[in-house]
Amino acid sequence: MTKLAEIKKIKRKTLKDLKSQRRIQVGIGTCGIAAGAKEVFEFLEREKIKNKLDDCMITGVGCMGECALEPMVEVVEKDGSSIIYCNMSVDRTQEVVDSHLLKGVKLEKYSLTRQKR
Amino acid sequence: MFERMQLLVCGGESCEQKQIGAIKDALLVELKKHDCENEIAITQSSCFGLCEKGAIVGVFPDEVYYQCKTKSEIVMIVEKHIKNNQIVEELRIKDPILHKRLKEHSNFHVFNKQNRIVLRNCGIINPLSIEEYIARDGYFALAKALKEYTSEEVIEIVKKSKLRGRGGGGFPTGLKWEYAKNSQSDIKYVVCNADEGDPGAFMDRAVLEGDPHSILEAMAICGYAIGAQQGYIYVRAEYPVAVERLERAIEDAKNLNLLGDNLFGTDFSFEIELRLGSGAFVCGEETALIASIEGFRGMPKLKPPFPAESGLWGKPTNVNNVETFANIPVIILKGADWFNTIGTEKSSGTKVFALGGKIKNTGLIEIPMGTTLRDVVFDIGGGIPNRKKIKAIQTGGPSGGCIIEKDLDTPIDFDTLTDLGSMMGSGGMIVMDEDNCMVDVARFYLEFTVEESCGKCTPCREGTKRMYDILNKISEGKGTLEDIDHLEVLASMVAETSLCGLGQTAPNPVLSTLKHFRDEYLAHVNDHYCPAGVCRELTNYIIDDTCVGCTKCATNCPVGAIIGWPKAIHKLDMSLCIRCGACKQACPVGSIKTVKGGEAHV
Ligand SMILES: Cc1cc2nc3c(=O)[nH]c(=O)nc-3n(C[C@H](O)[C@H](O)[C@H](O)COP(=O)(O)O)c2cc1C
Numbered sequence: 240m241t242k243l244a245e246i247k248k249i250k251r252k253t254l255k256d257l258k259s260q261r262r263i264q265v266g267i268g269t270c271g272i273a274a275g276a277k278e279v280f281e282f283l284e285r286e287k288i289k290n291k292l293d294d295c296m297i298t299g300v301g302c303m304g305e306c307a308l309e310p311m312v313e314v315v316e317k318d319g320s321s322i323i324y325c326n327m328s329v330d331r332t333q334e335v336v337d338s339h340l341l342k343g344v345k346l347e348k349y350s351l352t353r354q355k356r
Numbered sequence: 357m358f359e360r361m362q363l364l365v366c367g368g369e370s371c372e373q374k375q376i377g378a379i380k381d382a383l384l385v386e387l388k389k390h391d392c393e394n395e396i397a398i399t400q401s402s403c404f405g406l407c408e409k410g411a412i413v414g415v416f417p418d419e420v421y422y423q424c425k426t427k428s429e430i431v432m433i434v435e436k437h438i439k440n441n442q443i444v445e446e447l448r449i450k451d452p453i454l455h456k457r458l459k460e461h462s463n464f465h466v467f468n469k470q471n472r473i474v475l476r477n478c479g480i481i482n483p484l485s486i487e488e489y490i491a492r493d494g495y496f497a498l499a500k501a502l503k504e505y506t507s508e509e510v511i512e513i514v515k516k517s518k519l520r521g522r523g524g525g526g527f528p529t530g531l532k533w534e535y536a537k538n539s540q541s542d543i544k545y546v547v548c549n550a551d552e553g554d555p556g557a558f559m560d561r562a563v564l565e566g567d568p569h570s571i572l573e574a575m576a577i578c579g580y581a582i583g584a585q586q587g588y589i590y591v592r593a594e595y596p597v598a599v600e601r602l603e604r605a606i607e608d609a610k611n612l613n614l615l616g617d618n619l620f621g622t623d624f625s626f627e628i629e630l631r632l633g634s635g636a637f638v639c640g641e642e643t644a645l646i647a648s649i650e651g652f653r654g655m656p657k658l659k660p661p662f663p664a665e666s667g668l669w670g671k672p673t674n675v676n677n678v679e680t681f682a683n684i685p686v687i688i689l690k691g692a693d694w695f696n697t698i699g700t701e702k703s704s705g706t707k708v709f710a711l712g713g714k715i716k717n718t719g720l721i722e723i724p725m726g727t728t729l730r731d732v733v734f735d736i737g738g739g740i741p742n743r744k745k746i747k748a749i750q751t752g753g754p755s756g757g758c759i760i761e762k763d764l765d766t767p768i769d770f771d772t773l774t775d776l777g778s779m780m781g782s783g784g785m786i787v788m789d790e791d792n793c794m795v796d797v798a799r800f801y802l803e804f805t806v807e808e809s810c811g812k813c814t815p816c817r818e819g820t821k822r823m824y825d826i827l828n829k830i831s832e833g834k835g836t837l838e839d840i841d842h843l844e845v846l847a848s849m850v851a852e853t854s855l856c857g858l859g860q861t862a863p864n865p866v867l868s869t870l871k872h873f874r875d876e877y878l879a880h881v882n883d884h885y886c887p888a889g890v891c892r893e894l895t896n897y898i899i900d901d902t903c904v905g906c907t908k909c910a911t912n913c914p915v916g917a918i919i920g921w922p923k924a925i926h927k928l929d930m931s932l933c934i935r936c937g938a939c940k941q942a943c944p945v946g947s948i949k950t951v952k953g954g955e956a957h958v
């Protein structure tokens with residue numbers, strides 16, 4: 240039987256786990272999948288293993304609302320700051336992996352704030 | 357972005373006040389004290405330019421701005437607002453002009469200017485992880501409802517929140533729950549309407565795919581409130597991703613005993629099952645939906661009796677829309693008063709819209725009720741592409757109508773949209789520009805209702821078909837003025853005599869385009885001319901002398917009907933032209949125009 244205390248424990252543990260990792264979120268709702276998000280997601284998972292990106296957690300999330308700019312990949316750093324890359328393809332994701340994930344250089348040219356206006 | 361709240365603190369490298377660093381540190385200290393530093397993100401923004409007011413602290417998603425000068429004020433903000441969700445009125449910046457300025461400034465830093473309640477977790481949590489939902493306070497509302505409130509109190513909170521059904525009708529949710537509670541029966545049901553059949557609408561899909569647990573939690577809360585132990589989610593089979601994630605969510609919730617027997621150690625038990633619909637629009641209507649769950653053909657029944665009295669298998673049943681349910685956990689956690697601070701007097705909270713059509717940023721938006729259509733289209737939507745002029749906004753899908761430019765400053769809520777002759781509907785919002793023909797728009801929606809009419813009642817089955825035929829005739833240039841009169845007579849007849857909402861509202865697209873764009877209908881009938889150049893039989897183009905000779909039209913013409921050399925005015929051979937409009941789209945200077953005259957072309 241789940242008591243409130245157990246739920247609280249799950250919450251505390253999950254929050255702590257989340258803070259200890261870099262989080263890479265790929266929008267995989269129907270709109271994202273239609274635009275190719277699954278390929279991007281699977282590519283990221285392969286890259287994680289290939290490059291031993293152990294502190295990166297690759298995860299799928301729901302639709303972020305900017306359906307016209309899917310697929311979107313959001314990189315959330317441990318301190319909570321984040322950048323959203325949009326219109327991602329496997330090639331562009333490769334660039335993000337090489338530059339942002341491996342060298343720590345953000346790729347502003349693909350960021351949502353840049354592409355939207 | 358995982359945090360439940362985001363604090364925006366002003367500052368910047370050149371901050372003259374220097375105390376900002378201290379304020380950020382002080383905030384951190386307070387958050388730690390309350391053991392919630394992992395739940396809150398602090399972002400430093402550039403200078404707001406309001407240094408004389410002291411430090412500015414913005415709290416999101418609530419969109420509240422505070423000015424604070426001392427440490428004790430910080431203590432107060434953390435303790436009251438961040439810990440207990442009470443806004444500290446005395447420190448709040450209330451000046452509307454200032455508030456607007458701050459808001460604009462923050463847009464840059466916060467994901468967007470929308471207020472996300474329904475979509476609070478979409479795009480943030482992994483929908484397959486119940487732990488992540490719990491980390492965002494998931495299932496805490498269910499615990500709170502079960503442990504702290506009686507079922508009457510839960511209903512009272514929902515009533516007080518003034519939440520209205522997001523499925524289209526806008527019926528007060530609390531009242532509906534109360535009816536279901538007051539119906540005497542040992543067995544009752546909770547049904548979630550996830551049929552979402554409006555063309556162009558995908559709000560519910562986004563919630564189901566991005567945050568399935570919020571619906572399960574809300575249904576359990578509803579079950580507790582009305583005294584039901586079984587819930588059904590009626591979801592269309594065309595949403596396979598949603599179905600898969602809901603199944604997983606139900607399984608995970610069962611494993612943690614967040615669904616099942618004796619939830620949270622109380623004697624309340626609740627189960628949820630899925631029922632798949634096959635994508636008939638009419639099955640979104642609640643009585644047809646119930647028939648479909650029972651295994652019959654999805655056809656509506658006469659109301660009353662309402663489902664709250666006699667619904668699924670004759671038992672009292674509460675049917676709510678996905679988005680309605682998605683609001684419930686937040687209302688229970690944060691309270692009705694908080695919910696009432698968002699939105700307008702009669703329509704509290706937010707509404708999710710699927711923004712589409714001739715607009716730059718298509719996608720899903722969630723805005724507080726009372727936002728103007730102009731803000732939606734031009735601020736959030738980014739305006740109309742290609743420097744075209746806006747012509748109308750269609751809301752409410754096949755049941756709704758058009759809103760014209762002059763009404764764009766109307767704040768959106770259930771009642772204002774109805775007053776404008778449209779309706780909120782489930783949340784499709786399609787923007788149209790000068791290239792949209794309104795006769796064609798009406799025809800499109802009628803085609804949909806003809807297709808989707810279940811055929812049970814004559815006015816809807818036959819009436820919509822006859823209206824569709826007339827619209828076809830008009831768009832082929834064969835219509836007469838009499839046809840327009842017939843259309844109006846038929847429209848009111850179908851609206852008044854149909855059995856269910858489908859037929860009752862089907863004429864709306866026709867009536868509203870006739871009201872606002874009668875001249876366009878007349879142009880089709882009298883002049884055999886489609887001003888927007890959509891109806892092929894009634895379109896003739898010319899290239900006028902503003903042509904700059906860029907050759908774009910000629911390269912885009914699929915049948916080689918345009919001849920011309922660079923820098924010379926081009927010529928169009930109408931005997932070859934197939935009226936596809938590709939040249940008009942391609943022209944950068946708007947030299948290709950539709951003209952009256954010429955014979956109706958077939
Ligand atoms: C033709 C027709 C289609 C409908 N389609 C839907 C739908 O797709 N989703 C929905 O939630 N409500 C739909 N409704 C409204 C439902 O009948 C019902 O009012 C709603 O589910 C109640 O939930 P609410 O009070 O939470 O809005 C439809 C109604 C009609 C007449």
